[in-house]
Amino acid sequence: MDMNVLIPLLQTVDSAFPTGGFSHSLGLEAFIQHTGTGRCAKNFGILKHAFVCILENSGSLSIPFVRAAHSAIVNRNVIKSEQTEHHTLVQLDKMCETYTTNHIARRASTRQGKSFFEVACFTYSHLAQELRSAIVDLPHCHLPVVYGAILAGLGVDENTTLTTFMYCVVRSMIATAVRLDVLGAMEGQKVQFLLQQLIPEILDRNRTRSVGDACMKFPVIDVLQNTQDTLFSKLFYS
Template identity: 45%
Template sequence: MPSVMLKVFPREVSLTVWVWNLLYRINRSCTLVSDLKNFVVCLLENAGSFNLPFVGEAHAASCDTSQLTALDQLCHVCTANHIANRANTRQGRALVDTASKVFGYDDVCSLKSTLKHFHYPVVFGAVYGSLGLDLDTTLTAFMSGVIRTSVASAVRLDRIGPIEAQKIVTELQRLIPEIIHRNKTSSAADARVTFPLTDIMQNCHDKLFSKLFYS
């Protein structure tokens, strides 16, 4: 069965701002892990309520170029956060380039000339659908990527160690089926941000004096 490696950089830039915010908190060493878990849960909920509808519809329309173009445009309009917008389009382009070179499927290659913005959720759903992966596998892979890249960025920022990171990933993966169940039937028109605070924090990324991640 074909597989595609994925990274979700919007979560990394959001986590960078969270870390800087955490530095101003009292007794942060005692609350770091629990705060990180809560923050990643917020990211998961936002990914479920906003991204999964686009992933699901793009998966169903993987052979319909006009529908994919409309979804890409709708995602662009709905992504008012300029940091998320920039990260989504760059990562989407990277996924299309990689998938077209690795697999060479006509439906995947056609995305390069069909889409205008290349928003990551739309590209992700379209690529996985073109590769013949079922919807549940596609949605699970997307949500797993949210957890993995968020926690991995915390490791790179030296907030937690790799062993603690694996424990967090294992624990939070159990939330994925329930989040998918709640959002699986939502249409792209229903896409929304459930926890706006994380979106606001991410929107401040360009204002940081120093940062490890740039998307």
């Protein structure tokens, strides 16, 4: 990969990139409270199951939108054949809003999407000129749509874009588990390494999934996340 692409990519996926991701638990906090999962060896299987469910849902629901948004930017000046699926960023954003039925997840996605867009355009001045007109009109700014568009604008290829999106999901899950004290810092790194090995398989199963086929494979974690606002005590916004 071109170093002029790789270095900004590393900056973008770094946890220090201020997109507000640390305010959102991806439904993990509600899951832990409702299942009573604590920090002990016997509960690790339950926690690992939650991790896998979140990863699978991200692959089947979000990856199609990341891929389509990336394609919309890369191919914006290319004439599409009638057989090729093509959506504008506005259409993708509206579809993502419709498909994200959980109001907590929808709120988290739009907040992070707006933050990601603002920080990226502030950091990379050329993006502000190239993509602002394409993204500024988005009615909701869902994170998968914005992420795919921004990385395409940075010149990152599709496969790397999808892989880093899933990496960010894993990274956020582990950071959440450590902050909730169900994993230790060192243990979290070990679990993250194991979960990262699932990314290629998840991508292979969802790489060709169209946005029309985007879905939630494991609805229980989504239902539990829907109760985030009703938790008596909580550390995360979603």
